[in-house]
Amino acid sequence: MTAGSNRFGAAIGWLLPILILLMWEVMSRLGVITENVLPAPTEVFAAFLRVLKSGDLARNIGVSSWRALTGLAIGGSIGFALGLANGLSLLSRNITDTTLQMVRNVPHLALIPLVILWFGIDEGAKLFLVALGVFFPIYVNTLLGIQTVDPQLIEMGRTYGMDRRALFLRVILPGALPSIFVGLRYALGIMWLTLIVAETISASAGLGYMAMQAREFLMIDVVVLSILIYALLGKLADSFVRLLERLCLQWHPAFQKTARS
Incomplete structure (x- = not known):
């Protein structure tokens, strides 16, 4: 096509x-x-123009995006590193995976009271929650991706004389990439979900703060606008990862078929 x-x-x-x-x-x-339940889209659009003109929208989107991306970088990097370590080393997996799987089953948003005691109500609490939320999808899918690489390909690479570094870069990592991208896309959804809740913790800026302030003044149109912006930012992030996925996996038969169709 x-x-x-x-x-x-x-x-x-x-x-x-x-x-x-x-x-x-x-x-x-x-x-x-009714308007007091859910304002019409035209009213929400009018609210968008109002907050855009005031400059509040750009500032709040910038703050929320910084929190989301910083938390993703921290939690995603640690999750990716541990996923690689546990996928490549049986000793590392035996030592850490059981503990990580136990922690994974604790809802991270349920830790909010404890996180406030640890970090207070500053940026650290919000970044910790986002980082914790994105950690496990990336960790689990990275580990799964490495474990499901075809052993015959690894053996073939060794037969052709590849050292450990070449084997990892040319066989193991490319084979794990589809699963890693699935984890990243899943983590992005959790990232925005966590941020919505985290920004209600005594924030002074951000989309969550804007929604909470609007709620105090019964500005339902701004509350709905905040929710829609979260949804659009999530879609934008997912589309970017899908584009990156297509670029990195052009060699994969499934993506070659998508590109041809």
Whole structure:
């Protein structure tokens, strides 16, 4: 199929959200959905223009994005490193994996009271929660990716005289990349989910702070706007990772088939 068909396939995914917005607007105008329950999309858009003009929107998006990306960098780096270590070393996995799996089953948002006692209400608490939230999806999928690399490929690499470094870079890591990208995409969703909650911890800026302030003044349109921006930022981050995935996995048969179709 042509590139135009691919673009059409990508664009059709936005059809359902647009239809939902249209139905939302119609039901609001008919009075089925009242303003004090859920403002119409046009009112939310008016709120968007208002906060954009005041400069608050850009500042809050910048603060939230910094928190999200910093937490992702910290938690993702540690999760990736431990996933590699436990995937490549049986000794490391035997020592740490049981403990990590036990901690993984503790809901990280349930730790908020304890995190406040540890870090106070400053940025450290928010970054810790985001980092903890993204850690486990990346760790688990990195470990799984390495464990599921075809042993015959590894043996073939050794037969051709590859040293450990070449074997890792040319066989093990590329073979684990599909699973690693799945973990990264899953981690991005948890990242924004965690940030929404974390920014309610006595924040002075950010989208969560903007929503909490709007709630205090019964500005439901701004609250809904904050939620929609979270959703759009999440979609943008996921689209970026999918693009990176296609670029890094051009050699993979599944992605070659996608590129041709």
